[in-house]
Amino acid sequence: MKNFLLAFLLLSCMMACKKKEQTKKPLDLSGSWYVSFYQVGAADHTSDFSGYTFSFNTDSSFVATKNGVNYPGTWKYSASDFIFNITTSGTSSLQNINEDWLLILKSETEITLDEDSTVNDEELHFRKN
Numbered sequence: 454m455k456n457f458l459l460a461f462l463l464l465s466c467m468m469a470c471k472k473k474e475q476t477k478k479p480l481d482l483s484g485s486w487y488v489s490f491y492q493v494g495a496a497d498h499t500s501d502f503s504g505y506t507f508s509f510n511t512d513s514s515f516v517a518t519k520n521g522v523n524y525p526g527t528w529k530y531s532a533s534d535f536i537f538n539i540t541t542s543g544t545s546s547l548q549n550i551n552e553d554w555l556l557i558l559k560s561e562t563e564i565t566l567d568e569d570s571t572v573n574d575e576e577l578h579f580r581k582n
Contacts, residue, residue: 480530480537480559482509489563490578491550501546506582515539517547530556537566550577 486509488502509515509528517524526541535556541547554566554577561581568575 479532480556480564481561482528482564484508485582486564486579487582488577489580490576492574492576493549494574498546498549501549505546507579515541517541517543519544537564 486507487505488499488507491498491502505517505519507515507517513527513529515526515528517526524541524543524547526539526543526547528540529538530536531538537554537556539550539552539554541551552568552575554568556564557567558565563581564579566577566579
């Protein structure tokens, strides 16, 4: 029973403790991006962003576009604590990603974000078009 409890606690910690990005470089978000994955708890909500493209500007503004309609917003990234903030007053899908996100992974073509709280288990991925 002790071994089972120890294994359960270790597994729980591994699942709850997400590793964040380790390099403190600025984000290069030039180009067009789309949401390649968005999950809330066990529910996959990626399809809520079908047809959206995101253009992140160097002045911390962005435009999400779907079917020729533009939805403005703002973004900012703090390299010191790896927090990526998104704010928009667009559609309800866009408003669902208004938060402070913890940057987990960044590359030239992908950004992986995790909700920076313990209330909900949300994960958001952007991929470059």
